[in-house]
Amino acid sequence: MTALLTTEGLQMRFGGVVAVDGVSLAINEGELRCLIGPNGAGKSTFFKCLTGQYKPTAGRIFWRGKDITALDPFAIARLGVGIKTQVPSLFDGLTALEGVCLCRHSSEAEAKRRAMRALERLGIGALANRRVGLLAHGQRQLVELAMVVAPEPDLIILDEPTAGMSTEETNRAADLIRELNQQHAIVVVEHDMQFIRAIARTVTVFHQGRVLMEDSAATVFADPRVRDVYLGKAVA
Amino acid sequence: MTVNVRTALQIVAALIVAGLAAWLLPQYLELFTLINATVFVSMGLLALSLGLIWGFGGILCFGQTAFFGIGGYTYAVAAINFGDTTWAVPLALLVPTAVAAALGYLMFFGRISDVYMGVITLTTTLILFKFANSTAGDQWTIGTAPLGGFNGIPGTPPLNFPLDPSNQLAPEQVFVVAVLALGICYAVAKLILRTRFGRVAVAIKENELRAELLGYDVRLHKLGLFAIGGFMAGLAGILFANCVFVSPTMFSLSYAGQVIIWVLVGGIGTLVGPVIGCMLIQALTTYAGTLSAIDPNLLLGVLFMLAVVVVPKGLLPTATTILLRLMRRGEP
Numbered sequence: 335m336t337a338l339l340t341t342e343g344l345q346m347r348f349g350g351v352v353a354v355d356g357v358s359l360a361i362n363e364g365e366l367r368c369l370i371g372p373n374g375a376g377k378s379t380f381f382k383c384l385t386g387q388y389k390p391t392a393g394r395i396f397w398r399g400k401d402i403t404a405l406d407p408f409a410i411a412r413l414g415v416g417i418k419t420q421v422p423s424l425f426d427g428l429t430a431l432e433g434v435c436l437c438r439h440s441s442e443a444e445a446k447r448r449a450m451r452a453l454e455r456l457g458i459g460a461l462a463n464r465r466v467g468l469l470a471h472g473q474r475q476l477v478e479l480a481m482v483v484a485p486e487p488d489l490i491i492l493d494e495p496t497a498g499m500s501t502e503e504t505n506r507a508a509d510l511i512r513e514l515n516q517q518h519a520i521v522v523v524e525h526d527m528q529f530i531r532a533i534a535r536t537v538t539v540f541h542q543g544r545v546l547m548e549d550s551a552a553t554v555f556a557d558p559r560v561r562d563v564y565l566g567k568a569v570a
Numbered sequence: 571m572t573v574n575v576r577t578a579l580q581i582v583a584a585l586i587v588a589g590l591a592a593w594l595l596p597q598y599l600e601l602f603t604l605i606n607a608t609v610f611v612s613m614g615l616l617a618l619s620l621g622l623i624w625g626f627g628g629i630l631c632f633g634q635t636a637f638f639g640i641g642g643y644t645y646a647v648a649a650i651n652f653g654d655t656t657w658a659v660p661l662a663l664l665v666p667t668a669v670a671a672a673l674g675y676l677m678f679f680g681r682i683s684d685v686y687m688g689v690i691t692l693t694t695t696l697i698l699f700k701f702a703n704s705t706a707g708d709q710w711t712i713g714t715a716p717l718g719g720f721n722g723i724p725g726t727p728p729l730n731f732p733l734d735p736s737n738q739l740a741p742e743q744v745f746v747v748a749v750l751a752l753g754i755c756y757a758v759a760k761l762i763l764r765t766r767f768g769r770v771a772v773a774i775k776e777n778e779l780r781a782e783l784l785g786y787d788v789r790l791h792k793l794g795l796f797a798i799g800g801f802m803a804g805l806a807g808i809l810f811a812n813c814v815f816v817s818p819t820m821f822s823l824s825y826a827g828q829v830i831i832w833v834l835v836g837g838i839g840t841l842v843g844p845v846i847g848c849m850l851i852q853a854l855t856t857y858a859g860t861l862s863a864i865d866p867n868l869l870l871g872v873l874f875m876l877a878v879v880v881v882p883k884g885l886l887p888t889a890t891t892i893l894l895r896l897m898r899r900g901e902p
Contacts, residue, residue: 378817385783389781392854406782406787407779407782407783408782408783408785408786408787408788409787410786411782411783411784412784412785417783419783421780423777423783424777424780425773425776425777425780426776426777427776428773428776436769436770436773436781436784437784437785438786445873478780481780482786485785486785545608565796
């Protein structure tokens, strides 16, 4: 498989705190990768480095072999990377359809077609003409996901996509992510283990800014070190 | 660009109002009142420029008067030197636009936050105010145009017909030009907001991070809108120079603050609101100036406080909301 996104020795420092410390990993075409770890493990900082929101202190990021470390978020998005933030980041004053229509496209008609298809694909076609600011949290998460999916990116990066969702909504999100993975490579940054169990194939475990282990979901969940880091125990 | 019926009607209505004002008012108003009306219109255009970039682009420019003053001064200096306003006008539009683009580049590409943007723009206009005030000596002459320090350039030439410097516009004609310029700028602003560029600019105001994550260069869109605002403010400066004359006051804190008040009182997030706010407040302060018992500045302050408390969304959005409620109540 070809590597879509690769990081080499990625490091992010905030003064004396090293939030991400020499992380190297590769995301392949069509892959569904979960990045897990307890709070403060460096997952979200790593996510912000990948999406250009933070410029790493050291290390490099490659997209299909091209160095994109210095690129801004908009330039990374243009490469074909769909990005969903932890807190839904939406245009509250617009309807769901208007918001999703803002995805980059060749023409107005094409934007509308793609937007409607994305909304229907996520099962929220009926909300197309509702104002986003008036929607419930779970619906807002889905509208944002529609914005991410509409331009049909090669890679989708999701930061805690189920944050604030009910159990039912989380189960539905898991189904959706598996379905989306049939067409897009996906990276999910998450700490909800139930959700990860439902979707995961390959899991990378973060601990104190470093990669603790990277393996199949079954192996990772069976490893006592993973349980220990979630329980806050020291890990060698 | 797709123009919906509502936008088309708003543009047509604005152009009809501008056309009627340009046709009727010169016939009925006295010369002094007409010159005052031209000042109001030029200020209305200045308010429109800020209403566009602040209300729709989320760019709080506390020093919109910098471009207003630069437009006026460039026009006066160029008109005196060329002896003809034909090329002075495009130059006076180009210079404030270029200055706005340069300042915008430093702010947006420097990732300056909103609060500091307000401080930087205000400081810019105050520096220009200070500088313009210190240009009193003979050494401060550009070509044949003395900058005049505190007194400004009283001999600012009025507009002339293109390539015919001997045929200058009468105050009535300057009024017509000003009203049409305001109407056209409103229409252009409306159309800009219907383009993809405009819609993205509004989206950036709503959620900058999301717009960026959708692949839009936020800095470039803000820069574009800011430069358009600079262009319109520069045009307002040219019109103002035609009915008063250019002086450092154009850059002053008093003017810079007033524009903010006009926009807030009229209604931020609308284009007509700031123009209405400007006209009403100007008319009121002019009237208050004739009364010895009331200080116009005090009146302006009280009015602003009242507006913030009673109509926090501004006059136009509040009036629209009330009207819509009344219409719904009337429905069966």
